[in-house]
Structure formats: structure tokens, C-alpha cells
Amino acid sequence: MDGTRLLNSTLLTMGLVVTSIPSNTVGATPLNTLASTVKYDGSIFTTRFLSQNSYSLDKLKFNKQKLKTYKNLKKKWDGYDGDEFDEDVIHIVECILSDLTIQPQVFPTSRGTIQIEKYFTDENFYEIEIGKDEIFAYIVTNEEEIEREVEIEELISLLSNLNV
Amino acid sequence: MLDEIISDDELLFRGIIESNWDFENDRPSSAIFKDSKGVSVDRSAGRNEEDCVAFLREKRDFFKVCSIEVKRVRENSAFVLYKYLLDNIYHSEIHDSIEKIQIKGSKAKKLRDNLFCIYP
Numbered sequence: 001m002d003g004t005r006l007l008n009s010t011l012l013t014m015g016l017v018v019t020s021i022p023s024n025t026v027g028a029t030p031l032n033t034l035a036s037t038v039k040y041d042g043s044i045f046t047t048r049f050l051s052q053n054s055y056s057l058d059k060l061k062f063n064k065q066k067l068k069t070y071k072n073l074k075k076k077w078d079g080y081d082g083d084e085f086d087e088d089v090i091h092i093v094e095c096i097l098s099d100l101t102i103q104p105q106v107f108p109t110s111r112g113t114i115q116i117e118k119y120f121t122d123e124n125f126y127e128i129e130i131g132k133d134e135i136f137a138y139i140v141t142n143e144e145e146i147e148r149e150v151e152i153e154e155l156i157s158l159l160s161n162l163n164v
Numbered sequence: 165m166l167d168e169i170i171s172d173d174e175l176l177f178r179g180i181i182e183s184n185w186d187f188e189n190d191r192p193s194s195a196i197f198k199d200s201k202g203v204s205v206d207r208s209a210g211r212n213e214e215d216c217v218a219f220l221r222e223k224r225d226f227f228k229v230c231s232i233e234v235k236r237v238r239e240n241s242a243f244v245l246y247k248y249l250l251d252n253i254y255h256s257e258i259h260d261s262i263e264k265i266q267i268k269g270s271k272a273k274k275l276r277d278n279l280f281c282i283y284p
Contacts, residue, residue: 066183079179079224080204107184110199111266119189127194127273138269147269 059103066106067094073108083112089132090114092152096130099156104128126159166209166253168246172235176205176244176256177216177282179226192230192279197272202257202265207234207246209254217283219254229283236278240271 070085077084085108093114097103104118104126113131126139135155139146141162150158178196186193197203208216208231217229237244243259258275260267267275 078181078184079226081199081201083200105186105188105193107186107193107195109195110203111201113198115193115195115198117186117193117195127269129195129198129268136268138273145270 056103060097063097063103063106064094067097067114070108070114078108078110080110082108082110085112085114086132089130092132092135093130096128096152096155100159120162124162126162128155128159165248166207166246170207170234170244170246170256172233172238174234175208175213175216175231176234176237176258177208177220177229177231178203178205178279179220179224180228180230181224182227185227191281192228192276194272194276197258197267197275200266202245202247202259203267205232205256205258206252206254207244207256211254213282216254221283226283228281230279230281232275232279237275240274240278242267242271242275 067090070090071087073082073085075084076082089112093106093116096116097106102118104116107115107117109115109129111131113129115127115129117125117127119125124141126137128138129136135150135152137146137148137150137155137158139158139162146158180192180196184193184196185191206216206220211219213231216231220226220229234244237258241261243262245257245259247255247257249255258267259265260271
């Protein structure tokens, strides 16, 4: 087993994963110095805890694949009178998803908007409806409830600050 | 054509496709209530549940079928409108209110919370 694989497998056992390790720097770091950051040769590498909600490239890929299928949905796709999806809306959602560490679930709506939603608990969740002309947020946390139109930048900030 | 007045104890049925099912929480997403033209449903109008489901599934083999009591829709300040179609005398719509069609945010979530999955 080479140095990179040994380090990563040990970190995974500890519940940590190194997000960025240059190949020429692996192999000399004492594992007992690893905590929430990994220091080596003066560089700091961030780490993330593995949990059900942690960053998942697979979930992001899955969501992006799902979005691609929306491009092919024809009128009445929902068994009723569902509208088709504008490519701009799909692109906006792709951009938002790429900025989120914890991936939500993605759902199409009959009016051609796309909803992203994540329930951490019944009192801590968000449902965001993304359309071409409006992003409407419904965010509930233990501290507050937000229900209004938001801009993309504000949305990313709001979702990043959710207490999970 | 049926009686225009929909009573509080009637049920409204909606077919759900797989894309709108929240598999993490085993329920539909509130996204099903987001339609600018009104949320299409079938009213029960004296039929039993089995007949309502069978009628809905004649048109499409829905992944799930859910129902909501008219009383619950009204308690959440939404509006139910009987709007029959030539090929569906039971067709009705749920609107945000008597003045506004489109449902958003918390109201859609509250309606979703009052749904019961009755098929399969």
C-alpha cells in the first residue's frame, strides 16, 4: 500500500478525510498529529468529518444527473399539466448545488421551477424553489423562520449558516 | 357534472410520479403543490377510495396516490375549486386562496404534511 492510500485509509478509520494532499508530500506525517487540520511542510490541509450529511461527491453527481433528465421532460410529464424546464433554471440550480457542502434533494415542480430541499430535523430544514425570475426560500431553524424571495448570493450564505 | 359545492369531508386525490417522491422521508415533496395553473386533484364525490385510485390510475400508472381531506386544505387557508373536464368530471383544483392561484413556501409544506399515502 503506498503512502497516500495508507494515510487516507487510516484517516477514514478515524472518521476524517483529507480533502487535498499533494502527492509529493504524503508519507511523512505522524498520524497522531492529525486533528481537524493536517499540517505538513508548513501547509494546512482542511479535513471534514464523515457523517450521513457530509460532503458527498456522489450525491452532487446524482443531483446533476437528475437535473439533466429534466431537460428531456415534455409537457404533462407529471401526469397532469406540468410545464417543460428552461435550461437557464437548470443551470442556476447546478450552480447552487455546486456551492453546497451538504447536498439537498432535488424535485421538479409542475410550473417548471426546481425545488431543492433538505430536512435535518422537523424544526431545522429548508425548501427552496428556484425559477428563472425568482428564488423563493422557506428556511426554518431553531432560531428563526425565513419565507421570502432571495438572491443567489444570499441563499448560499443562508444555507451555509444552517446549524446542522 | 357534479354539485359545485365540495363538502369539508370530501377527499381530494393526487397521483404522484417517482420524481416527486422524497425517499429520504418516505413522503411526497411539497413540490407537488407548486403549479401556476392550480394543483389538479380528483374529488371523491361519494366514491370509495378504491374507485378513486382506480380512476386516477386509468390515465397513468402513478408511483403513489395520496389524498387530503378538503377540511385540511381549508384549515390551511387554501381554496378548493371544482373545475370539471370533459374527460374527468371529478377534476378539481387547489389554489393558494380565492384571489391567488399559485401556492408557495410554508403553505405547500403544510398541505404536504396533511397528505395520506393510500396507494400502494
